[in-house]
Amino acid sequence: MMDITRKLEILADAAKYDASCASSGAARKDSRGSKGVGSTGGAGICHSYTPDGRCVSLLKVLMTNACLYDCHYCINRRSSNVTRARFTPDEVVQLTLDFYKRNYIEGLFLSSGIIRSADHTMELVIEVARKLREVHQFRGYIHLKTIPEASQELIAQAGRYADRISINVELPSQQSLNTLAPEKNLARTESAMGHIRGKIDERYAEKRKPDAPKPPPFATGQSTQMLVGADASTDAVILGCADKLYTAHRLRRVYYSAFSPIPEPSAILPLKAPPLIREHRLYQADWLLRFYDFKVEEIASAAAPHLDLALDPKLSWALRNRATFPVDVNKAPRELLLRIPGLGVRNVERIVRARRYTGLRLADLIRLRLQMKKLLPFITAVDHHPAKLGLDSDSLRARFLPPPEQLEINFGAPPAPAATDFLSVRSGEL
Amino acid sequence: MRTIVIEPEYEAWRAAARSLLAQGVAPEEVLWTDDSQESSLFVREEPTVAAAEQGASAIKVPAAFMDMARSAAAHTDARRWGMLYRVLWRLTRGAERHLLAMATDRDVRQLQDWCKAVGRDIHKMHAFVRFRLVGTDAATGREQFVAWFEPEHRIVRLATPFFEKRFAGMDWSILTPYECAHWDGTRLHFTAGVSRSSAPDEDALDDLWRTYYRNIFNPARVKISAMQSEMPKKYWKNLPEASLIASLIAESTGRVQGMLETEERAAKPAPNNAYLKSLHAMNQNEAAAQNHESDPA
Structure with a gap:
């Protein structure tokens, strides 16, 4: 029989390709007055960082990495020759509590390979959450991965124990799924997301009713993940899919995960360098959709379906829409301030508040520590009126391009002759 | 004046x-x-x-x-x-x-x-405090934990209500050079600072935690500066997992090279499983329905 250390090695390794590490946005609850531990509701806490720059906030493991499905980007697919392991629910419960009490983590992210059937797998995952909540009064964060084909009753049960539930769409079109993940179906995933949204909305509505008793807990949000670079989907298609999920099913987050080399590669999906810059630009674009009121077509259109990898998407948009600029920081409405490259949501708020009492000068903006070099061509202030000519000049874009040597993605790894070629490959498109 | x-x-x-x-x-x-x-x-x-x-x-x-x-x-x-x-x-x-x-x-x-x-x-204190189990209270049966932390500012009183809420069910002390906080299930109280040697160095679970840390790391996307900006080196000496960082980075290139050199695997036929069969049938039906819908005839 395999010991717990070996199981943890296998089942953490198997879970690392899920990018989500969010532990914020949960309902407020804590352990005061109980015999247990756990609290949620504040800002998420990253308890550690691994050298891949990723935050470790949750114990992220699979129940088992045995799987009936054959998703070619996945190390756990049935065709892979990886060593298989399986936790018992009690083992995951104990690990979670032991890690939590030492403040290594602030919760559990539990997923699983699919064994026997969707319902059977879902029941195993739910059993862990049930024990944590009911037997151990655990009030920490729980994120459960759900399976779209599992019964609605089981998904609802998962939602009652979890702070967040998620189903990964993985790829933004059914066509891509047919090739790379033949068991998965986009329509069924979306339908399950729709049901989950219904449950979440229902609870919010109950909560808002005056005088009604506090409704039983339910996850406060759902999220998903899309792989980037495993198929030929353009950024426009990926962002279009994300936008649809945000609007139709009110997802909290869409995660973008650059397809990165895995042990046990599939013949159907050759390995290549992970498109990290592209992933980064997609996150920036995603931010523009959610917090800056951008539309997908403004960022990536059918005519220009790929994000500019050299410049951030807001700056790219500004350079394509120079007639909008310069914008007067002392007079422009908030939504226009949000369009200025180098100006974030928080600084827009600061500007709007401060300008009620004073005419803003460059020295004021410098004190806000804004990225002046980026900002200057696009704004006017009391003592700053950039020449229109500067905005029109062809060299404006060149001015923002990073010097050529910085275009190399620094993978950070010390050079090793055998792998240098691979590691210096830029993200495919650059 | x-x-x-x-x-x-x-x-x-x-x-x-x-x-x-x-x-x-x-x-x-x-x-x-x-x-x-x-x-x-x-x-x-x-x-x-x-x-x-x-x-x-x-x-x-x-x-x-x-x-x-x-x-x-x-x-x-x-x-x-x-x-x-x-x-x-x-x-x-x-x-x-x-x-x-x-x-x-x-x-x-x-x-x-x-x-x-x-x-x-x-x-960062909320994130990087590491509790070590030191015993169990014989009378109450409550587990007792002690942590060591070195804050930059005088934050112990501002930072500890969080720990009270999160770890109400266990006894704990957080020791720092200028002030210590203690929780016994009913009362949060503070005492003068102590030296590093007053706190335990290890916990029996640290090895298992390091196992997790090693295996959740993805060697194919090393990004050291991103890690260090959020987890500056000054914290490393009190984090049990930090001792792995150097070797994880050093081994990453070779590990990725190993993946690239692995012979690609052909797809295996589907096993004989009732659920999988029903899933494939569902997919075929849906595909057929969709083709029908988009068929102008």
């Missing part, structure tokens, strides 16, 4: 500031210092209590300022007391009620910077 020597605590500053404000003492006329500085150079002068009571109730300060003051007071910069008093003066006697809305103001900006540094320190 009067010199005010205070305990380096928010409450002490607040009492002194209230009194000075009531007496109408302008910020330029006060030299603030606290026990952490060389206070022997200064003569301690007690603010007159009577004056402090008088008129203090008439002073109204925005609630946001009180939050800011409490947080900035925890910073170690010696100028904080004077700056807090100056901003308080400007908000009240200076008739700049809107001052806090001016993030562009030098003084406000300075306070905000201090608050931000303190907030970050608190956040």
Whole structure:
């Protein structure tokens, strides 16, 4: 029989390709007055960082990495020759509590390979959450991965124990799924997301009713993940899919995960360098959709379906829409301030508040520590009126391009002759 | 010029500031210092209590300022007391009620910077404290944990309510060089600081935690600067997992190379499983239905 250390090695390794590490946005609850531990509701806490720059906030493991499905980007697919392991629910419960009490983590992210059937797998995952909540009064964060084909009753049960539930769409079109993940179906995933949204909305509505008793807990949000670079989907298609999920099913987050080399590669999906810059630009674009009121077509259109990898998407948009600029920081409405490259949501708020009492000068903006070099061509202030000519000049874009040597993605790894070629490959498109 | 020597605590500053404000003492006329500085150079002068009571109730300060003051007071910069008093003066006697809305103001900006540094320190304490199991209380059966942490600012009292909420069901102490916090299930209390040697170095679970850390790391996307900006090296000495960082980085290239050199695997046929069969049938039906829909005929 395999010991717990070996199981943890296998089942953490198997879970690392899920990018989500969010532990914020949960309902407020804590352990005061109980015999247990756990609290949620504040800002998420990253308890550690691994050298891949990723935050470790949750114990992220699979129940088992045995799987009936054959998703070619996945190390756990049935065709892979990886060593298989399986936790018992009690083992995951104990690990979670032991890690939590030492403040290594602030919760559990539990997923699983699919064994026997969707319902059977879902029941195993739910059993862990049930024990944590009911037997151990655990009030920490729980994120459960759900399976779209599992019964609605089981998904609802998962939602009652979890702070967040998620189903990964993985790829933004059914066509891509047919090739790379033949068991998965986009329509069924979306339908399950729709049901989950219904449950979440229902609870919010109950909560808002005056005088009604506090409704039983339910996850406060759902999220998903899309792989980037495993198929030929353009950024426009990926962002279009994300936008649809945000609007139709009110997802909290869409995660973008650059397809990165895995042990046990599939013949159907050759390995290549992970498109990290592209992933980064997609996150920036995603931010523009959610917090800056951008539309997908403004960022990536059918005519220009790929994000500019050299410049951030807001700056790219500004350079394509120079007639909008310069914008007067002392007079422009908030939504226009949000369009200025180098100006974030928080600084827009600061500007709007401060300008009620004073005419803003460059020295004021410098004190806000804004990225002046980026900002200057696009704004006017009391003592700053950039020449229109500067905005029109062809060299404006060149001015923002990073010097050529910085275009190399620094993978950070010390050079090793055998792998240098691979590691210096830029993200495919650059 | 009067010199005010205070305990380096928010409450002490607040009492002194209230009194000075009531007496109408302008910020330029006060030299603030606290026990952490060389206070022997200064003569301690007690603010007159009577004056402090008088008129203090008439002073109204925005609630946001009180939050800011409490947080900035925890910073170690010696100028904080004077700056807090100056901003308080400007908000009240200076008739700049809107001052806090001016993030562009030098003084406000300075306070905000201090608050931000303190907030970050608190956040990092919440993240990087590592509890070690030291025993079980024979009477209550409660597990007892001890942690060591080295905060940059005087944040123990600001940071510990979080631990009380999160770890109510266990006994714990967090030891730091200047102040320690203790929780026994009913009461949070504080004692003087201790040295590093008072805290245990290890926990039996540290190895399992390192196993997790090693295996959740993805060697194909090494990004050291991103890790270090959020987890600066100064914290590493108290984090059990940090001892793995160097070797994980060093091995990553070879591991990725190994993946690239692995022979690709062909797809295996589907096993004989009822659920999988039903899934494939569902997919075929849906595909057929979709083809039918998009068929103009």
